[in-house]
Amino acid sequence: MVDFVVNPLMSILAFLRAGYGYGRLIAVVNPCSLLNQEDLIREIINTTHDNYLMIIPLINGECNEALNVLSKVSAQYKVVNYDPGNPLSSLQDVLDIVNSRGIIVINISVNSLGKYVFSIVDEYCDNCGDCLRINCPAIQLNRKPVIDTKACIGCGICQLVCSRGAIIRIKVS
Numbered sequence: 516m517v518d519f520v521v522n523p524l525m526s527i528l529a530f531l532r533a534g535y536g537y538g539r540l541i542a543v544v545n546p547c548s549l550l551n552q553e554d555l556i557r558e559i560i561n562t563t564h565d566n567y568l569m570i571i572p573l574i575n576g577e578c579n580e581a582l583n584v585l586s587k588v589s590a591q592y593k594v595v596n597y598d599p600g601n602p603l604s605s606l607q608d609v610l611d612i613v614n615s616r617g618i619i620v621i622n623i624s625v626n627s628l629g630k631y632v633f634s635i636v637d638e639y640c641d642n643c644g645d646c647l648r649i650n651c652p653a654i655q656l657n658r659k660p661v662i663d664t665k666a667c668i669g670c671g672i673c674q675l676v677c678s679r680g681a682i683i684r685i686k687v688s
C-alpha cells in the first residue's frame with residue numbers, strides 16, 4: 516500500500532477547525548491509517564463544514580477493516596470499483612462521486628497496477644494544485660506539478676481528481 520499522506524485526517528481537521536472557506540479540501544487517506552483514528556473521523560464527519568473530499572483507495576483488500584471503522588462512527592460513504600487500466604468501465608460513477616463531497620472508497624483493481632504510469636501534459640495543466648493535494652509521493656511541484664514515473668504505481672487517483680484532463684495514462688512497455 517502506498518502511504519500517500521503522513522496524516523491526512525489531521526490535515527483536514529486542522530483546516531476545518533480553522534474555518535477554512537475556500538476551495539474543496541481533497542485528501543487521499545491510506546485505509547490502514549484509519550484503523551486507530553475513530554475520534555478524528557467522528558470529528559470530521561460531525562463538522563458542519565462539508566467542503567471536503569476524502570478518497571480512501573483500497574488496493575488488494577489491504578486494511579479493508581477501515582470500512583468497519585467508518586460504519587462504527589456512522590460515516591456516510593460510497594464505494595466504487597475502479598480499474599485504472601480500463602477507466603471507462605466505471606468512469607461515470609467515479610466522476611460523479613469525485614466531483615461531489617464527503618467520503619469515497621475506491622476499490623482499485625490490482626490487475627492493472629504496474630502496467631501503466633501516469634503523466635501530466637503541461638499545456639493542459641492550469642496549475643490548480645488538485646493533484647498535489649492528494650499528496651502522492653510520485654507527484655512533485657516544479658514550475659507545475661510533475662509525476663516521477665519511476666515512483667508511480669499506476670493507481671490512477673491523480674487522473675480522477677484532475678478535472679482539466681491533463682493527466683494521461685501510459686502503458687509500461
Ligand code: SF4
Pocket residue numbers: 635639640641642643644645646647660676677678679680681682
Ligand atoms: S490537477 Fe490537473 S490541472 Fe490541476 S495541477 Fe494537477 S495536473 Fe494540473
Ligand code: SF4
Pocket residue numbers: 632633651652653654662666667668669670671672673674
Ligand atoms: S497514478 Fe497518480 S496518484 Fe497513483 S501513484 Fe501514480 S502519480 Fe501517484
